[in-house]
Amino acid sequence: xxxxxxxxxxxxxxxxxxxxxxxxxxxxxxxxxxxxxxxxxxxxxxxxxxxxxxxxxxxxxxxxxxxxxxxxxxxxxxxxxxxxxxxxxxxxxxxxxxxxxxxxxxxxxxxxxxxxxxxxxxxxxxxxxxxxxxxxxxxxxxxxxxxxxxxxxxxxxxxxxxxxxxxxxxxxxxxxxxxxxxxxxxxxxxxxxxxxxxxxxxxxxxxxxxxxxxxxxxxxxxxxxxxxxxxxxxxxxxxxxxxxxxxxxxxxxxxxxxxxxxxxxxxxxxxxxxxxxxxxxxxxxxxxxxxxxxxxxxxxxxxxxxxxxxxxxxxxxxxxxxxxxxxxxxxxxxxxxxxxxxxxxxxxxxxxxxxxxxxxxxxxxxxxxxxxxxxxxxxxxxxxxxxxxxxxxxxxxxxxxxxxxxxxxxxxxxxxxxxxxxxxxxxxxxxxxxxxxxxxxxxxxxxxxxxxxxxxxxxxxxxxxxxxxxxxxxxxxxxxxxxxxxxxxxxxxxxxxxxxxxxxxxxxxxxxxxxxxxxxxxxxxxxxxxxxxxxxxxxxxxxxxxxxxxxxxxxxxxxxxxxxxxxxxxxxxxxxxxxxxxxxxxxxxxxxxxxxxxxxxxxxxxxxxxxxxxxxxxxxxxxxxxxxxxxxxxxxxxxxxxxxxxxxxxxxxxxxxxxxxxxxxxxxxxxxxxxxxxxxxxxxxxxxxxxxxxxxxxxxxxxxxxxxxxxxxxxxxxxxxxxxxxxxxxxxxxxxxxxxxxxxxxxxxxxxxxxxxxxxxxxxxxxxxxxxxxxxxxxx
Numbered sequence: 001x002x003x004x005x006x007x008x009x010x011x012x013x014x015x016x017x018x019x020x021x022x023x024x025x026x027x028x029x030x031x032x033x034x035x036x037x038x039x040x041x042x043x044x045x046x047x048x049x050x051x052x053x054x055x056x057x058x059x060x061x062x063x064x065x066x067x068x069x070x071x072x073x074x075x076x077x078x079x080x081x082x083x084x085x086x087x088x089x090x091x092x093x094x095x096x097x098x099x100x101x102x103x104x105x106x107x108x109x110x111x112x113x114x115x116x117x118x119x120x121x122x123x124x125x126x127x128x129x130x131x132x133x134x135x136x137x138x139x140x141x142x143x144x145x146x147x148x149x150x151x152x153x154x155x156x157x158x159x160x161x162x163x164x165x166x167x168x169x170x171x172x173x174x175x176x177x178x179x180x181x182x183x184x185x186x187x188x189x190x191x192x193x194x195x196x197x198x199x200x201x202x203x204x205x206x207x208x209x210x211x212x213x214x215x216x217x218x219x220x221x222x223x224x225x226x227x228x229x230x231x232x233x234x235x236x237x238x239x240x241x242x243x244x245x246x247x248x249x250x251x252x253x254x255x256x257x258x259x260x261x262x263x264x265x266x267x268x269x270x271x272x273x274x275x276x277x278x279x280x281x282x283x284x285x286x287x288x289x290x291x292x293x294x295x296x297x298x299x300x301x302x303x304x305x306x307x308x309x310x311x312x313x314x315x316x317x318x319x320x321x322x323x324x325x326x327x328x329x330x331x332x333x334x335x336x337x338x339x340x341x342x343x344x345x346x347x348x349x350x351x352x353x354x355x356x357x358x359x360x361x362x363x364x365x366x367x368x369x370x371x372x373x374x375x376x377x378x379x380x381x382x383x384x385x386x387x388x389x390x391x392x393x394x395x396x397x398x399x400x401x402x403x404x405x406x407x408x409x410x411x412x413x414x415x416x417x418x419x420x421x422x423x424x425x426x427x428x429x430x431x432x433x434x435x436x437x438x439x440x441x442x443x444x445x446x447x448x449x450x451x452x453x454x455x456x457x458x459x460x461x462x463x464x465x466x467x468x469x470x471x472x473x474x475x476x477x478x479x480x481x482x483x484x485x486x487x488x489x490x491x492x493x494x495x496x497x498x499x500x501x502x503x504x505x506x507x508x509x510x511x512x513x514x515x516x517x518x519x520x521x522x523x524x525x526x527x528x529x530x531x532x533x534x535x536x537x538x539x540x541x542x543x544x545x546x547x548x549x550x551x552x553x554x555x556x557x558x559x560x561x562x563x564x565x566x567x568x569x570x571x572x573x574x575x576x577x578x579x580x581x582x583x584x585x586x587x588x589x590x591x592x593x594x595x596x597x598x599x600x601x602x603x604x605x606x607x608x609x610x611x612x613x614x615x616x617x618x619x620x621x622x623x624x625x626x627x628x629x630x631x632x633x634x635x636x637x638x639x640x641x642x643x644x645x646x647x648x649x650x651x652x653x654x655x656x657x658x659x660x661x662x663x664x665x666x667x668x669x670x671x672x673x674x675x676x677x678x679x680x681x682x683x684x685x686x687x688x689x690x691x692x693x694x695x696x697x698x699x700x701x702x703x704x705x706x707x708x709x710x711x712x713x714x715x716x717x718x719x720x721x722x723x724x725x726x727x728x729x730x731x732x733x734x735x736x737x738x739x740x741x742x743x744x745x746x747x748x749x750x751x752x753x754x755x756x757x758x759x760x761x762x763x764x765x766x767x768x769x770x771x772x773x774x775x776x777x778x779x780x
Contacts, residue, residue, distance in 0.1 A: 027170045029112075029177035029211050031230055036256045036295060038177070044290075045177075045258060046348060047074035047114055047297035051123065052102040053083055054304030054325055057095065058579040059335060059365070061105050063302050066331050068109055068359030070341060071348025074177070075106040076114040076260075076297040078121040081157050082131040083310070086403065088153075091160045100164040107175035109359075113168070114297065116180035117161045117202070119143075119154040120188075124267045124321045126312045127481065128183075128474035132403040135396075135482050142479060143185070145194045155201045162206030171209035179207045180260075181229055186220035187718060188476065195226050215260040217720060218244040219646060219755075222251055231255060234299075236263035236721040238281030238759030241288040243644055258295035262286065263721060264340065265300070265328025269319040270470070271446060272709045274570040274610035276328045281759060283343045290351045298344070302335065303327030305575045308561035309404035309510045309554075312474030313429070313481070316693050317713045318445045320429065320470040322571040323563035324609055333575055333607055334542050335365050366578060368541035370603025375533030375590060378599075379518035380525040381408075381466070381508075382437065388504040394489055395505070396428070396482035397469065406468045406508040406593060407484045411500050413454070413461045417491045422452045425487040427467060430552065432528065432593060434464040439527070442594075445470075448696060454491070463500070465489070466528060468552065468593050470564065476718050478693055508591075512559045515589050528593040533601075535588070540581040543603035544573035548611070550601075551594030558586055567594070572608040612706070620700040620712050627699055627738050628779040629663065634770040640754065642668040642765065649771075650751030654685050657749070657773035659698070660741045665768040667735070675702075675737040676764025678723040679755040680715045685748055692716045694744025699780060702726035702733045712739055723757040725764055740778055749773055 027039050035042045048067035055063050064075060079099060085091050093099060103113050120143055121129040134140050134150060141147035168174030181199045199212060213230035216223070221231055231252060235244050245257055264282055266275035289296050303325035306312075311321040326333040330340040349358050385408070389400050397407050413435070422433065424443060431443040433452050441452035469483035489500045508514070518530045545555065547565040555562045555574055558581065562574040588601065635655045640647055660682065664675040682690040700712035703724060710725035726737050756765045772778070 026173045029170050031211065031256060033254050034256060035293070041354075044293050044351070044353060045074050045114075045295035045297070046072045046351070047076040047295075048072040048301030049076045049261070049297055049299040050302055051078060051300075051304060051325075052099055053080055053096065053310065054306060055302070056577040056579050057098070059577065060102050061109065062335055062362055062365065063331065064106050064109050064111060065359060065362040066335065066337070066341070067301050068111060069361040070301065070330060070344045071352070071358055072111070072298070072301065073353075073356060074112040074114060074297070077102065077116065078123050078129065079115065079117040079161050080121065080123070080125060080129045081119055082127060082129055084160070085131055085157055088133055093160075093164050100168065103165060103168050103174070103176065107168070111175065112170070113176045114178045114180070115165055115176050116183060117158060118183060119157060119198070121183050122474050124312050124325065125306070125474055126310050126404070127472040128312065128479060130479070132398060132472065135398045135480065136401075140480060143182070143188055143194065144191055145197060151197065154198070155205070158201050158205035166206035169207065169210040176210055178211045178213050178230075181212055181214045181226065184216055184234065185214070186216040186223040190223040192224040192226070195224055199226060199229055213260070218247065219720060221248060232258040232260035234261035234263075235259060235758065237265070237277040237285060238761065239285050240644065240760055241285055241292065241294065245294070256295065257292070259289060260297050261299035262289070262296045263299055264330060266722070267327060268322040268324060268570060268609065269314070269709070270322055270566045271568045271612070272319065272570065272711070273612060273706060275709055279340055279343050282340060283347060284760070286344070287347055290347065298330070300325070300327040300329040302331035303329045303333065305333055305563065307563050311471045311564060313471040314475050314717060314719070315473045315478035315481070316695055316716055318429065318473070318478075320446070323565070323574060324571050324607065326607070326609060334367065334544075337361065337364070366541035367605045368537075368539065368543050368578070368603065369605050370535055370537070370543055372600050372602040373533060373535050375531040375588065375599045375601070377520040377522055377532040378525045379520045379530045379532070381528035381530070381593070382464075384518045384530070385506050386508070388506050391503045391505055392501050394485045394487070394503060396486045397484035397507070398482050400505055400507055402507045402509055404469055404483075405510040406466060408506040408508070409465045409467070409485060409489070410504040410506070411463050411502055413463045413491070413500070415457070415459055415461075417454055417461075418457045420454050420491045420493045422454055423490045423492055423497070424450055424465065424485060425490075426485070428481065428483045428486055429468065429470040431465055431467045434466070436461050437464075466593060470566075477691065510554065510561060512556050512561065512589075515556060515591060524599055527595065531590040531592065531596070531599055533588050534585050536585050537581060537583055540583060541578040543576050543578070543605070544607045545576055546573055546602045546604050546608070548572040548608065549598040550590065550596040551592045553590060553592040553594070556589040558582065567613060569612040570610050572611050573604060575607065576603065619705060620697040620703065625699065625780050627661075627701065627740065629661070629738070629772065632772050632774070632778070635773050636771040637769070639768045640766050642767070644756055644758070646753050646755050648683075648751060648753045650683075651749070654748050654750050655773045656746060657775050658743050658746045659774055659777055660743060660749075661772040661778060662739045663770040663772070664737045664766045665735055665770065668762060668765040668767045672764070673732050673734045674726050674764035675735070675766060676710070676723050676725040676757050677715045677739075677754060677766065678720055678757050679718070681753040682743070682747070682749050683751045683753065685750050687750060689753075690743070690747050690749070692718070696742045696744065697739065698742045698777070699738065699740035700724070701738045704728055715739065716741070720755060720758050746775060
């Protein structure tokens with residue numbers, strides 16, 4: 001009998017494993033001397049970043065188990081304020097939003113948890129997780145004490161979040177070992193008082209026992225101090241680990257070392273090449289951290305999908321995120337294991353700590369194909385208009401209490417406007433313009449489009465401007481990003497300009513209940529429209545909807561919003577989780593604002609994430625265009641040393657101008673033909689960085705935009721891990737290489753700062769260079 005008792009006890013222990021240790025009694029997690037301490041013992045965090053809204057709830061445990069099977073001991077999560085409070089004061093933590101259940105599932109599977117509640121999170125998520133309704137306040141500011149309303153709402157959200165998660169702090173017997181304060185704040189500002197107030201709000205909300213931390217970059221972590229909060233760094237695959245922590249260790253000699261976001265890949269933008277990071281560079285730096293006992297969080301371990309309207313955007317320049325958040329991560333968008341997955345598993349099995357075991361790889365989710373079928377019904381958007389709002393002046397979407405989707409502005413044009421230019425300031429983010437129901441032009445914010453030539457017409461004419469929002473900016477100062485038309489619409493004959501007024505405004509939100517009200521008829525129609533169809537399944541499973549024949553819009557299957565599609569790519573499929581399908585008849589609705597080539601779809605077994613439409617290139621050099629600098633005088637001609645990190649150069653005296661040209665004459669490697677630059681900053685007379693929101697690339701002699709996303713505008717995207725690189729391959733041009741920026745206005749410049757690429761590669765690092773600055777455009 002005694003032997004049976006011990007056998008039963010051992011069986012229970014083997015089944016519960018680490019989960020029992022996590023939940024059997026309160027614990028502690030603190031900072032030690034150059035190490036983290038878990039219940040008083042040294043502990044190296046190996047965290048997997050997962051985002052619960054990007055994973056169907058039914059798959060949460062599967063993705064957690066995959067993370068453990070990779071060798072992780074912790075799950076790291078963001079909280080998304082705008083997901084949980086979509087209207088002021090209405091909080092939702094149920095169902096797909098039940099973040100506490102996600103954390104409990106991690107604990108069940110023997111995993112600790114790191115929680116990052118914001119209020120700002122970035123994450124390539126709409127407005128970085130901040131709620132759209134903050135923008136209804138005309139003078140709204142965010143991430144600052146200068147707007148009391150923002151701070152008040154932040155505190156309310158943090159309290160609601162803590163009600164869900166504070167009971168799960170490790171000191172209460174849960175598995176939450178750390179909570180983050182804000183997110184990468186030094187890339188936005190240096191207002192220490194704001195960070196202190198946010199830290200205090202996190203504690204007062206209920207995260208009063210757990211260890212707090214903050215994350216920034218190796219280049220900017222010292223912009224502010226935050227007492228009582230651990231400091232961690234973020235950087236990407238291929239990074240030189242010793243260089244990244246060198247300045248940090250000088251500032252914090254006794255602090256534990258942690259890369260709180262080790263970027264396993266990168267996110268995709270519409271109209272840009274699919275992003276990848278090599279297994280070798282990724283694993284190399286990860287091994288370097290493990291050999292040095294440096295904690296990390298793998299961002300992302302599994303990216304998933306930005307379903308619905310949740311994909312964000314970067315600026316400058318404006319560039320919206322694709323729906324897939326595959327991220328070239330170890331676990332693919334569908335939950336599939338990849339070469340990176342097995343490389344991580346093979347590495348981390350050698351670094352397990354006392355009491356840890358490598359998890360078993362869970363069974364793969366079934367994947368199915370769906371034969372091609374046709375959507376047989378359609379409903380023209382202009383024939384299904386909702387009741388309008390009236391507005392004398394153009395106003396953004398938020399002013400009509402609309403958070404996401406499409407918005408139609410309608411007014412009457414007088415006959416005198418025929419043949420004039422229509423000027424729209426500012427389109428956020430894509431617009432189709434119609435005159436008397438006929439299309440006359442399209443505007444794309446990515447390209448800075450602002451005008452359409454009006455055709456000839458007689459009598460008064462109906463002007464319609466249909467605007468689609470493709471994601472709020474989630475990063476930097478451009479985060480105050482209202483949608484629709486945000487300023488004004490004018491007509492101009494070249495001499496006189498008249499602002500248009502007296503608008504009817506029609507709102508098209510993203511909820512399925514709105515879409516299904518459209519009146520469908522058999523057949524197809526011209527112009528923006530909904531399309532309806534169905535397909536029958538004998539068995540369910542995950543699949544990828546092929547939308548390559550469609551234009552631009554959004555898809556709903558069985559009422560679930562799959563997200564945005566756009567023919568320009570690189571993404572040409574939308575992920576459908578099998579748990580959203582059913583045996584028998586399934587319904588599909590497609591809203592296409594740009595018109596399909598064919599109204600057919602199919603379900604594929606694998607995603608298509610890397611097919612760009614070549615005619616949609618964003619090259620910054622017209623065919624045959626050549627920059628002529630023969631008569632120009634440089635303001636500086638010099639050389640950079642062969643070192644990594646930010647480097648600064650100053651002019652003999654301040655120079656004023658609007659057009660800035662950087663010319664690379666050679667690279668650090670002899671006879672190498674390439675140039676690469678991660679970031680450029682211009683400095684004003686006081687040495688402060690000049691704002692980059694108005695910058696545009698007007699010329700780049702060469703840039704790689706097909707095999708990699710190394711376009712010239714990467715030099716001011718405020719992402720240190722991305723970079724401009726001249727073209728690879730057989731067609732690679734030789735030095736000199738030139739980049740010309742329109743700064744948007746005349747500025748006085750004292751000098752500039754240059755950042756070489758931040759990975760281990762030195763390809764294209766600049767040696768000799770010249771700089772030009774002038775008021776008028778350069779001759780081309």
